[in-house]
Amino acid sequence: MFFLLLLHLVIGIAIVAAGKMLGRRAFLVAAIAPLVTLLWAAAKAPGVLDGDPVTESFAWIPQLGIDIDMRLDAFALLMVAVISGIGLLICIYSMGYFSHDKPGLARLAGVLVLFAGAMLGVVLSDQLIALFIFWELTSVTSYLLIGNDDTNPRARAASMQAIFITGAGGLVLLAGLIIIGQAGGTYRMSELLADPPTGGAVNAGIVLVLIGAFTKSAQAPFSSWLPAAMVAPTPVSAYLHSATMVKAGVYLVARLAPMFAMTGSWRLVVMVIGASTMSIGGLRALRQTDLKLLLAYGTVSQLGFMMLLLGVGEYHIAEAGLVLILAHAAFKAALFMVVGIIDHETGTRDITELHGFGPSWRLVQVVAVVSAASMAGIPPLFGFVAKEKALDGYLEHGDFAGATAVLVVIVLASILTFAYSARFVLGVFGAFGDVDRPVVSRTAHAPGAVFVGPSVVLAVATIVFGIVPGLLDDLVEGATTALYPASEPKALHLFAGFNTALLLSVVIIVCGVLLTVLRTRVTGVQRRASEVIRPIPSGEQGYLGVLRGISAVANRVTATVQNGSLPIYIAIIILTVTLVPAAAFATEIGPLPQWVEEPAHVVLVAVMVAAALGASIVRHRIAAALMLGAVGYAMAGLYVARGAPDLALTQFSIETLSTVLFVLVLRFLPRSWRHRAPSIAAPMRIAVAAAVGVGIFIFALSAGNARSSVDEPSMSEVMVEQSLPKGKGHNVVNVILVDFRGWDTMGEITVLLVAAIGAVSLARPGRRRSDDHAPVFEEILDAGDEPALPEPLR
C-alpha cells in the first residue's frame, strides 16, 4: 500500500516539475496512478472480500506509539474503487476539457494526483493519527485545486473559504481523535472496534470528531464552502467535490459509527445534522439556475443522506449507505461531466441561456437523463436500488428513537431530489431558456469522444448495476461485514417484491412529478419563503461574519500591540521580565541576610546611588555621561572590596574608554536635551522604574538564599581545585576565561568584532543629504493626505 502512496507522490511531483512540457498529456501520465491502484485493488480483491484484510505497518514515531498502519478491508476496497475508478475517468475527461496551453495545467494535473494519493491514504489508514494527516492533505490539495486559477479573485476567495472551514474542522477533529485514542488506549480503528472506549471524555471526543467530519462533508451549517468551490474547473468539482473528498467525512463517520453510535449524543447529532443538510441542500438545489450550483447543492443534500444512512450505527441501514456511495459517485460524476461539456462548448451553464441542443448532442443528453434519473431514484437504475435499500432499512430496522422522523425527512427530501433532478434534465433540454437571451447552445459543436466517453462509461455502469445489482453483492456485503463484524447483510435487488419501500418510492416519484409540473408555482412559493427566512443568517453569511470578526479583532490587536513606540515596547518587556518571576520569588525570600558586608561598601554604594541619580536627572549630556562614569568607578571600587582585582582593572580601563567615546560622540550633539513629550507620562515612567527596582530587589534577596541551601561542592570549587593542575595558572579567574570557558570567550570576541564592524560602518562619514535636512516624524505625517494623528498619539 505504501508503494501506491509513493507512486502517487512521485507521479504528482513529476508532473508539476515537468510543467508546460507535457501540456494536456499530463493527464495521460496522471492516469497511470489510478490505473495501477485499480489493478492492485483488483488483484487483492478476492482475498479481501473473503474477509482477509491486507495490512502493512511502518513505525513512524515509536516513542509516541504512532505507527502508520495501513489496512485494506472490504470497505476500504469499495472506497479505493470509487477513488481510483472515478480518478481514472476524470483523467481521461480532463484531456477533452482542458485546452493544450491552459496556464497552470501541469500544476492542476500534478496536484490532482497528489490529492488522489492523499485520499487513498485516508481510506487505507487504520491508524487515527495517520488518517488525520492524510485528511489534512486532502484539504490542502483541495485548496490548491480550487485556487488553481490564481488570477481569479473568486477562485482565491473560494479556496480560502474551503481551507478555513475544513482546516478549522480538521483541528477540532484532531482533538476528538486524540481524546478517543487516549481513552481507548490505541489509535488503531480495528482495535477500537473490538473494544470501543466509553465515558464522559469520549462523549466530548465523538462530538468533536463529528464536527470535523461535518465540515469536510459540507454538512449544515458548514456547507457554504462546497457551492463556493464550484469555481474550480469541472473535473476538479466532479472528482473532489462530489465523488471523493467530500465523502471523507461520511467515510470517517461510517467507520466510527459501529463503535460509537450508541455512545453519548452521537446518533442524535448525526440524525439532526444529516436530516437538516439533506433537506436544506434539496431546497436550495431547486432554486438554482446554474447547473453546476444545482449539482453542488444536490451533493450537499446527498451527503446529508449518506450521513443518515452510515452514521446511525445500524448495519442494514449502513449497507444502503454503501450502495449510495457507489451510486452517487457514478451518477454525480457523470452529471458534473455533462455540465463541464456544456460549459466548455457553449460558454454557459445557466439554464436560462440554454435552448436545447442539436442532434449531435443526443449522447450527452442520454447520459444526462440516465444519470439524473438515477439521482431521482427511478427504476431500473442504480440510484433506485440504493434508495429502495435505504427506505427498506429505515422501515424494517429503524427501531431506534427518531427513526420514523428521519424516514419522513428522507422521503420529503427525496421528493426534492426528484424535483431538482428533473430541473436539471429540463434545463439541459432548454425548458428554462429565456427567449430574450442569446441562443448559444443550438449552434454549439458536438464534443469529441474522449470528452464524452468517461461520462458514458459511468452512465452504462448506472444502468448495469441498476439492472443487475447482484454484481456488487460481494463488495457491499464484504464492506458491511468489515464495518459491523456481526452483521448478516442482505443481497441487493432491483425489485424486492411489493413492499412498503416500493410504495414510498412510488409516492416520491408521483410527488416529484407533481413538483416538476407545478414548477413555476413552486418557484414562487420558494421566493416568498426565502423572503421570510432572510433574517436567519445562512452558513455563508455566518462564514463572512466570522471573517469580519477575525479581521476586526486582528486590526484592533495590531493597533494596540504594535503602536510604534519604543518606550512602550520596552516598558512592557521589562515589566514582564521582572514582575512575573518576582511574584514567584517573593515567596522564597526567607530570612534577610546581613545588612552590610563591609563598611567600605556603604561609601561605594552611596557614591553609586548619588551618581546614578545624577545621571538620570541632569539635562546636560556630557554631565550625564560623566556621572555614568562615576558609577563605573564606584563599581570598580566594589570589585576591589569583594576580592576581584581582575574585574576592577577591566572596569577601570573600560570605563575610561567608554567615557572618552561618550565625549567624542556627545560633543556633536546639542549640549542638553530639550524637552519633548515622551510616549509615556513621567509618573507612569517612575512607576515602571520603581516596579522594576522592587522586582530586582526581591529577586536578589531570594536568589541569594537559593545558593546557601545547596550543600554539594559548587562548580567554582572544582574550578579552584583544577586551576593549577589542569589550567596551569594561578589566577583562577583568568584560567576560567581562557581555559575552562574558552569557547565562551571565543564567542565574546566574536560579538565584540561584530559590534566593532557595526559601529565603524555607522560612524563612517556617509554622504550628507543635500538639503541638509531630512524629514522627521511630524513632517512625514503632515505631508501625506492622512488626517493628523489625534493629540495623544503624537
Next chain:
Amino acid sequence: MSVLLAFAAAFLFATGTWMLLQRRLSRILIGVGLVGHGSNILLLMSGGDGGVSPIIDTADPSEFADPLPQALVLTSIVITFGVTAFLLALGFRSWRITHDDVVEDDVEDRFIARRHETDQAIAEEELAERDQAVEEGRR
C-alpha cells in the same frame, strides 16, 4: 551577599529603566550602562560573600571569593562596552541624518494602526458585495 548590595542593584535597575524609557538615544544609552552595572552586581552576589582574590598559593582556597561569577562579570563588562560603542555610533549616525538623536515612533506602525478604520471600510465593502451575491444565490 547583603541587603545593601541588593538595594544597590535594584536602584541601578530602577534608574536605568527610567532612562531606557526616554526618547533620546543618548539617555537610553546611559540607561543601558546603568542596567549593565546593576546586573553585574547581581552576578557578583550570586557568588555569595566576597573574599580574598582567587589566586592560588596566595591564600587558603576556602577564603577565596567565588571566581566563576567574576569570570561572568568580566564577560559582561566587555559585552556591555561593545553594546555601548555600537549604540554610540548609532546615536552619531542619527545625529548626522536628523540633527538629533531622538528615537521616533515608527511612522509605519502608526499608519498601520490608523489604517485599521480604512481597512475596515474596504473590507465591509467587499463583504457587502459578496453578501449581495449570496442573496442572489438564495433567490
